[in-house]
Amino acid sequence: MIKVKINGQEQSWGGDPDLPLLWFLRDEAGLTGTKFGCGQALCGACTVIVDKEAVRSCITSINDVAGREITTIEGLHPTGDHAVQKAWRQVNVPQCGFCQAGQIMQAAALLMDNPKPSHDQIREAMSGNICRCGCYQRIENAVHLASTGV
């Protein structure tokens, strides 16, 4: 039995230990905020935070995160008012919105690591997250806003 803590709650899994965390979250735990975009760590839609790092849940097995703390978009802030989330709303970032949970988690991890990233650092850190709708300038502006206080 693999035990993980997701958004503060203990969860366990007795099935295939190689199951990607993404599918455990979405299909077994019912946390559908984390999205599937490529399954190959190429798009960032599935980004979650494990301990303090942004991780692509589509290529991370449930076994790899045994005993660790996972934060998904649902658990980023109890009322959805993390600085990144607020900035996202202020800048009206999303179009279709599908990539945005991954973008927000990536941005939140970036700010934990580097509270005042430069624009180049933002562009670099966020370059693993695709937005097919093309909200990039607003993403950049929103990360900047979150880092300077919303």
Added chain:
Amino acid sequence: MNFIDNPRKLRGFEKHTRVEKISRRSILRGIGITGGFVLAAPVMSRQAFAYETGAGKMPHGVVVDPRIFVAVAPDGTVTILAHRSEMGTGVRTSLPLIVAEEMEADWSKVKVQQAHGDEVKFGNQDTDGSRSTRHYLIPMRQIGASARTMLEQAAAKRWGVPATEVKAVNHEVVHGASGRKLGFGELAADAAKESVPSIEGLKLKDPKDFRYLTKGQIGIVDLHDITTGKAGYGADVRLPGMKYAVIARPPVTGGKLVSFDPAEAMKVSGVEKVMQVRGWPWPSKFQPLGGVAVIARNTGAAIKGRDALKLVWDDGANGKYDSVAYRKELEEASRKPGLVVRAEGDADAALKSADKVVIGEYYLPHLAHASMEPPVAIADVKGDKAEIWAPVQSPGGTREDVAKTLGIPEGNVTVNVTLLGGGFGRKSKCDFALEAALLSKELGAPVKVQWTREDDLHHDFLHTVSVERIEAGLDKSGKVVAWRHRSVAPTIASTFAAGANHAAAFELGMGLVDMPFEIANISCENPEAAAFTRIGWFRSVSNIPRAFAVQSMVGEIANATGRDQKETLLALIGSPRIVKPAVKDMWNYGEPFDSYPIDTARLRKVVELVAEKGEWGRSVPKGHGLGIAVHRSFVSYIATIVEVAIDDKGKLTVPRVDTAIDCGTYVNPERIQSQIEGAAIMGLSLAKYGEISFKEGKVVQKNFDDFQVIRIDESPLITNVYIVPPGPDTPPSGVGEPGVPPFAPALMNAIFAATGKRIRALPIGKQLEA
């Protein structure tokens, strides 16, 4: 599989910031600024009958009935139905906002509810063709005005005063003379008993009293949910007892399953069943391709099970499709006369006697939609009833197709529309919902069919592949006196009928026969082209290759005559006039020409506006170049200036983009801006990387490593959007699609200005690398 050579790929536990260091261009330091400028408040009439649209001619037309679209609860909550699909344009907010505006509802007390697929009840729901605001501005205003009138009548009756003495203001009805007020909630029950006023008698609000429309200050209704992970997309629907399925489909369009061995797949933990899925012979519109489904307790197990399947396919007639060879065929076809679809003057003779002929052959490969959310659908079929949950652009069409596929009455099918994680035309085709319906019927359980990214790229309804050849004949003064444009590309009609080898009217009308230049001798031709895969609508459709060719040719003519690009462009557009091409039954995006003519004054205006605001002719650093392009599509006019920077290794970046759009009367300038920003990214993606190619009938690309799209580190640093203020009652026109077509040619013209290299085949790929 080996992915470690991809710098963007992050292993699960690599640190997120360890994306391979990308060298920085010192010239590009600076912040990403997004500029949006609305030049003046738009004018919208109280007389909303001043223009006609093609809305009534769409299947099932328009329904204007407040009883269907609006509900007022006793607590004052106003529920407004959104009957079009939300894929990122903001339509789920914009259309209900129009209703709320006209009925004087307070937006904070409005709930938006998504309508299911039922076109008899709601009117046309096919969210495609950049039509939503264009077709529904008037009907939504009328629905709101009707609801307001009914509330006012109910209040007047309650107070025993003439209806003319009362007025709805911000969620209340007020009797001015006595100062009495009643909230919408208090009037709800009585208002519901009022008869629906006739459309002709409705009084619409004076636009100067607008609180929401044209202001751009209301965020999309799903904004909070999107930022908190609560927004519901296709795959997010969960039903009790639901199974998870992925399908192995024939790798070649039109291929068939010969045999399969499920043994290894069945050994995968979590896999419950392996079964065949019915396929239809190609072409068959949106019917499923067939294949083998793996059913499991979760998607991960289903994917792992599918990887373990042993499959034997018969590739069929399309097994020889090869993109390199086919490009040659298209090029050869473009060099010979083809079906003449527009003829004015004598282009042949004028080309022969021209002083100089400029020739360009422009190639654009297949493109995949690659919406961020791959296709997915959930179906629950019980007996002769079916319920579907899916991110579909056409819920009405989906309902019809599910009913036909299952052989049950349409009334027995419920199609619930989720949010769409992008659509771009892919989700106009409901094959994935049909697959789910077939599987659920056989399993006797609810099932979700999830497409992987590989499935999405391999089994898309692709944007066509094309060669556009243009010959422009110039006289001694450099004036263009002859224009021959041959457009060769498999048609979307080939997805509906075998052997369709010529462009359909709607394809001809997207940048070929509607070409607006003032040239005496014009020949537009459409040689035959066969299709070997599923061709479908992709955001902006044929306008992409046509604008790429026509607007690149403008740059080539400018170069040949030693003139400025913008001046050359304006000279070609010619005098302000209404263009009436000599084309029988010309398609105009389904709109009447009276309301939506080809107006060169508006075309000139966006060129002049973008040139002024975008500082055309400004001096740029060495290695930079400016390019301009304009295109009318979806009855809107858009001009773009791109500044490109090419370093000495041939690496391309885009420091700045300026776009001017004239989309007539508009509702939400903030979402127009976001659509144009996104269109620049999509235009840059297709120009730089966009290519789906075939070898032995199969799509070569697999995922975002070999089908690349623009990422944030390559996105333009500045994108400015300028919206042309509409004249009184200028009909609204498209926004979602028109931004894409001018981008690539503006970029090509900019690259030429920067380097002297003319790129005629997309994607750019490594062409700039020395």
